[in-house]
Amino acid sequence: MKRNLGCNPLDHVLSRRNFIVGAGTAAGFGGLLPRTWAKDAERNQKQILQVYLQGGVSQLESWDPKPGTELGGPFRAIPTSVPGIHISELLPHTAKMMHLLSIVRSINLKTDDHTQGRLFMEKGRNVGAYPYVGSVAAKYLDSRDPALPGYIHISTRGLNDDTTGFLEPQYGQFKLEGVKAPKNLDLPKDISRKRYLARTDFRAQLDQQFASRRRKSFIDALGSSFNQASKLMERKGLFEAQQDPKDLERYGTHDFARNCILGRTLLERGATCVKVTHHGYDSHAENFNFHLEQLGEFDKTFATLLGDLEDRGMLENTLVMIYSEFGRTPKINHRYGRDHWGSAWSIALGGCGIQTGGVVGKTNDKGTEVSDREVHGGHLFQTYLKAIGIDPSQNHDIPGRVIPIGDPAVEPVQELLA
Amino acid sequence: MTDKDTPKATEAVTPAAAEPAVIDPTKTHKVVEYKHERPLTTCQIDPQGRYVFAGAEDLNVCRWNLQSGKKTVLPGHRSWVRSIRFSPDGEWCFTAAWDGQIGWWKTAEETPQSVRMIEAHHGSTRWVDVSPCGQFLATCGNDKLVRVWNVADGKQVGEFSGHQTHPYAVNFHPHEKQLVSQDLMGNIKIWDLAGGKEVCTIEAPIMTGYDTKFAADMGGARDMQFTPDGKILASAGITRVVNSFAGQQDPLILLIDWQTRQIIRQLRTGSFQGIAWGVRFHPDGFVIGAGAHQGGRGELWFWHMPDQEPAKEEQVAKEEKDDQKPAPKPADSKKGENPELDRQPFHVTKLDKGARSVDISPDLSRLAVAHTDGFARIYQMTQEIKTKPAPATDPEKTKS
Numbered sequence: 001m002k003r004n005l006g007c008n009p010l011d012h013v014l015s016r017r018n019f020i021v022g023a024g025t026a027a028g029f030g031g032l033l034p035r036t037w038a039k040d041a042e043r044n045q046k047q048i049l050q051v052y053l054q055g056g057v058s059q060l061e062s063w064d065p066k067p068g069t070e071l072g073g074p075f076r077a078i079p080t081s082v083p084g085i086h087i088s089e090l091l092p093h094t095a096k097m098m099h100l101l102s103i104v105r106s107i108n109l110k111t112d113d114h115t116q117g118r119l120f121m122e123k124g125r126n127v128g129a130y131p132y133v134g135s136v137a138a139k140y141l142d143s144r145d146p147a148l149p150g151y152i153h154i155s156t157r158g159l160n161d162d163t164t165g166f167l168e169p170q171y172g173q174f175k176l177e178g179v180k181a182p183k184n185l186d187l188p189k190d191i192s193r194k195r196y197l198a199r200t201d202f203r204a205q206l207d208q209q210f211a212s213r214r215r216k217s218f219i220d221a222l223g224s225s226f227n228q229a230s231k232l233m234e235r236k237g238l239f240e241a242q243q244d245p246k247d248l249e250r251y252g253t254h255d256f257a258r259n260c261i262l263g264r265t266l267l268e269r270g271a272t273c274v275k276v277t278h279h280g281y282d283s284h285a286e287n288f289n290f291h292l293e294q295l296g297e298f299d300k301t302f303a304t305l306l307g308d309l310e311d312r313g314m315l316e317n318t319l320v321m322i323y324s325e326f327g328r329t330p331k332i333n334h335r336y337g338r339d340h341w342g343s344a345w346s347i348a349l350g351g352c353g354i355q356t357g358g359v360v361g362k363t364n365d366k367g368t369e370v371s372d373r374e375v376h377g378g379h380l381f382q383t384y385l386k387a388i389g390i391d392p393s394q395n396h397d398i399p400g401r402v403i404p405i406g407d408p409a410v411e412p413v414q415e416l417l418a
Numbered sequence: 419m420t421d422k423d424t425p426k427a428t429e430a431v432t433p434a435a436a437e438p439a440v441i442d443p444t445k446t447h448k449v450v451e452y453k454h455e456r457p458l459t460t461c462q463i464d465p466q467g468r469y470v471f472a473g474a475e476d477l478n479v480c481r482w483n484l485q486s487g488k489k490t491v492l493p494g495h496r497s498w499v500r501s502i503r504f505s506p507d508g509e510w511c512f513t514a515a516w517d518g519q520i521g522w523w524k525t526a527e528e529t530p531q532s533v534r535m536i537e538a539h540h541g542s543t544r545w546v547d548v549s550p551c552g553q554f555l556a557t558c559g560n561d562k563l564v565r566v567w568n569v570a571d572g573k574q575v576g577e578f579s580g581h582q583t584h585p586y587a588v589n590f591h592p593h594e595k596q597l598v599s600q601d602l603m604g605n606i607k608i609w610d611l612a613g614g615k616e617v618c619t620i621e622a623p624i625m626t627g628y629d630t631k632f633a634a635d636m637g638g639a640r641d642m643q644f645t646p647d648g649k650i651l652a653s654a655g656i657t658r659v660v661n662s663f664a665g666q667q668d669p670l671i672l673l674i675d676w677q678t679r680q681i682i683r684q685l686r687t688g689s690f691q692g693i694a695w696g697v698r699f700h701p702d703g704f705v706i707g708a709g710a711h712q713g714g715r716g717e718l719w720f721w722h723m724p725d726q727e728p729a730k731e732e733q734v735a736k737e738e739k740d741d742q743k744p745a746p747k748p749a750d751s752k753k754g755e756n757p758e759l760d761r762q763p764f765h766v767t768k769l770d771k772g773a774r775s776v777d778i779s780p781d782l783s784r785l786a787v788a789h790t791d792g793f794a795r796i797y798q799m800t801q802e803i804k805t806k807p808a809p810a811t812d813p814e815k816t817k818s
Binding site: 055067068070074075076089156157255279280282283284285286288289290292293294332334335337 | 456475516635636772
């Protein structure tokens with residue numbers, strides 16, 4: 001088995017683009033929205049909820065347990081709501097929701113590198129400046145005048161990725177640092193609302209003149225950013241609301257729980273793709289204690305979120321992805337750790353367009369190799385898009401360029417699709 | 419016994435030396451090693467000194483006869499065994515495992531079978547300890563509970579709740595009717611066995627750390643031990659978390675005065691980065707620690723007991739001479755660090771592989787260490803006898 005022990009420090013710095021796009025965004029969309037809201041006509045819009053377990057969750061401690069085997073680790077497997085499917089005992093709440101999910105146990109990315117693994121899982125290609133699935137969804141599923149940024153990433157730390165590739169910047173991920181209200185939500189004290197509107201009008205006029213001599217897409221992107229910021233500033237009241245204590249009681253009070261409550265609210269408000277990152281899975285040491293703690297946070301919170309989406313009728317239109325950049329080595333090192341492992345690992349999918357309650361692929365008895373139905377990031381990328389109604393065999397809507405949305409050399413995982 | 423299991427002796431190995439040798443921890447050296455197929459998790463020598471028992475990264479408990487080297491595998495748990503203890507007379511062995519169960523075994527049976535297995539906790543059982551009278555067991559587990567069991571019938575006779583995070587170890591006080599347990603956040607709780615309530619909590623934030631990079635806590639006791647008179651409690655674990663996901667933190671053993679509930683020593687390990695997995699008190703006036711370095715090697719550490727410490731000037735000179743003094747790190751007062759309480763070991767024995775547990779033989783001359791490479795190694799704390807290594811004792815091999 002090859003191992004990769006290298007971890008690069010994560011970039012905590014917001015990119016300039018993200019700052020511009022999100023100049024007026026915030027967190028804390030508290031307050032329970034009426035459940036009937038889910039029945040509104042707009043709810044036909046397809047959406048994505050990404051739960052990203054950053055660092056590489058261990059497949060053996062989550063979706064593909066091998067209890068009692070040489071490399072299986074100390075945890076047991078438990079039955080789920082789907083007869084015959086067992087997952088790790090560290091996910092008891094998720095196990096009860098297994099009928100809403102399917103597991104892919106046969107991913108081989110052929111890389112053990114954090115960045116390469118993340119890019120392959122997000123872009124469906126292992127090389128090239130292609131857009132993330134969230135940006136693709138934002139471009140092709142957003143309404144013409146969305147009330148929220150199309151691709152919102154809630155995290156307690158920053159991963160400074162360019163998610164757009166060659167797409168327009170307004171489809172890039174907009175990052176929220178947890179539920180903390182961002183800066184610049186209010187107008188500067190010396191600028192009245194009247195003056196602000198006048199300035200906005202004046203800027204629009206200048207843009208119009210400027211645009212007449214330049215590429216339209218560039219000006220559109222800039223205009224969209226200002227427009228988006230203005231809309232968010234107008235929704236300041238929403239951002240300042242406290243999260244419902246009843247939600248906190250059900251989800252938990254830790255950061256990930258608060259982020260998931262916010263994620264649910266953003267989806268309810270029409271965000272096309274919401275990504276919630278849960279950190280702390282890169283367990284080169286003390287893998288078992290750390291997975292016990294981290295999945296202990298993830299499990300109840302995620303299961304509650306999934307239940308809420310189901311109760312509110314949102315799963316019909318929302319693809320749910322629980323994924324990492326890779327899994328962890330079957331081999332347990334001398335620090336009780338598991339290292340990077342992109343060769344045979346798992347994710348779970350559910351919701352919109354997914355055939356749930358199943359398992360695709362398998363690994364051998366020790367979990368060291370994929371033994372059936374090997375897939376990689378390209379297959380999965382096409383599956384995500386198919387599930388939300390985007391045909392990955394089509395080309396991107398980029399004037400003058402022919403760029404296939406998905407890698408033409410691969411197909412979606414058909415058996416996962418409803 | 420297969421050839422693979424044959425113990426490798428590095429000097430003449432006898433159950434007890436013909437003439438009692440002078441115990442000198444600075445002479446600590448390996449005398450024999452016993453091989454298991456999987457890395458070991460813990461080990462314990464029975465009070466009669468006949469066997470060393472070990473848990474491993476599999477479903478078995480291993481027993482090696484310290485005289486013959488014979489290995490016996492005890493199956494029965496459904497997960498890794500984390501903790502092993504014996505009844506005071508050594509007739510019974512008790513095991514605690516990640517499957518939540520605790521097991522009862524007859525120590526010296528030819529092929530021990532588990533006499534009793536009970537579900538002690540929901541989730542893993544982290545620790546088992548035996549009361550000084552031998553009538554009760556104390557356990558702690560991932561349900562955040564501390565429980566007390568009747569040894570005779572396996573029935574639960576007490577339960578203590580109050581830990582907000584997972585308790586990692588629990589110990590009976592040798593004389594008072596009290597228990598101590600320590601959790602992930604370093605909190606040491608003292609429980610009154612008679613009243614069934616918490617007596618107090620000793621906060622030891624120095625033994626936990628929040629890894630800001632990975633957004634997770636690490637800490638807690640990896641071993642706990644009272645002095646026989648019950649006046650000092652030792653807890654082994656970690657401190658100064660840098661990147662705990664890569665094993666970058668310092669080992670630490672705390673000594674706590676039982677009467678005042680105050681931390682009286684912070685036993686450090688020079689520049690060694692890793693975890694202190696074991697601690698024992700030696701009646702000759704020193705503390706023994708065992709640990710695993712993040713890079714894979716191990717060390718045995720020996721510190722003076724507080725009342726045996728040399729004068730400060732003498733200590734400083736020794737540390738400088740031995741190059742044990744680590745680069746000074748700023749004391750984190752929020753973590754309860756007190757540089758005045760820091761002590762470096764007066765001796766360090768280097769080990770090829772990481773140590774996950776240490777125990778002392780009843781004759782007080784030997785140490786058993788559970789290693790990360792699957793070996794249980796026996797170390798002698800006396801002058802090494804320079805003899806030709808003993809031949810393998812495998813009878814099958816002898817025949818051929």
